[in-house]
Amino acid sequence: MSRRKRVLFLCVANSSRSQMAEALLRHLDSEHFEAVSAGTAPTQVDPRTREALEHLGVSTAGLVSKSIEQVTGEPFDYVITLCDKSALECLSLPGAGEYIAWNFADPATSPQPDAYRRTLQEIHERLRMFVLITSKPASAIAQSASLSPVELFKCLADETRARIALLVSLEQELCVCELTAALDQVQPKISRHLALLRSCGLLEDRRNGQWVYYRLHPQLPAWVTDMLKTTLANNVEWLRQDVQRLWQMRDRPGRKPACD
Structure with missing residues (x-):
């Protein structure tokens, strides 16, 4: 010792x-x-x-x-x-x-x-x-800090990407069409933001049939997930309309477990 x-x-x-x-x-x-x-x-x-x-x-x-x-x-x-x-x-x-x-x-x-x-x-x-x-x-x-604070805050400096990260944190995983409905934005714009969030290591995707789902990367440092949870809990009003649009969306795609 x-x-x-x-x-x-x-x-x-x-x-x-x-x-x-x-x-x-x-x-x-x-x-x-x-x-x-x-x-x-x-x-x-x-x-x-x-x-x-x-x-x-x-x-x-x-x-x-x-x-x-x-x-x-x-x-x-x-x-x-x-x-x-x-x-x-x-x-x-x-x-x-x-x-x-x-x-x-x-x-x-x-x-x-x-x-x-x-x-x-x-x-x-x-x-x-x-x-x-x-x-x-x-x-x-x-090695334990796979995502640095500078990288994270640069990635979330855009309002749309910040909203996407919080919505995914809330719902655990979402597809492009769900985020398009929640944020009331066109699909190409949402896809570009998702690509940036994935490239910085905040999100990862998985394909299930014709759908691609996005979730928080499972190897994120705990401080990142804790920060997202705290931000979400303290900014409900800021995200309220996005969540309402998402929950009111009809024909949301079905899901199979990520391990399938």
Whole structure:
């Protein structure tokens, strides 16, 4: 088993943000990372920090405020500061590897009642990306991302193609005639857009008799399908007329299972 990467999270008081990061990284991937936190002027762990972590189901066992002097000299692969002030005050630590500067607003100064939970969620999202980037070789990440964000958003930049992608996501698969009826456009135009969606890897087609059906490519990354589902769920009104035209279409072609 390979050595765990050691990560030091630094903040000023070591009472909230750095404590959240320490607990979250242990929760996300204790197999590959060892998390430690410290402060340039430590106080004590804020009870609201513990409450936010426990609400998310993250253990707070072992969380105590520590001074940066207590960890000076220890080897760390990454030193991550959680606020601008700690980044400015943090001197180079002997044995430290890569320095990363993040900045999250101090929840203690926010008037919002859910400030600690919001900050925790922001740190959680950043750490998920950190784990992904640092725990996988670059080649493995590239292989898992068969469709890049640039390619996807270029492909969906046209309104008709965006509507096609959402309709296919809703209905699971559609043929050209169904999309022609739903979008009230001529068949050659729909076919051109389908060809582009297929060439960028978003859709794949299958023939069943005289009909060709289009569906989301089964090997799409999860983030793509999740994005389409979220967009669909939050833009019902934008797609309402298209869906109504589709559902009111007479003589929609029958289907056989894709495995036939």
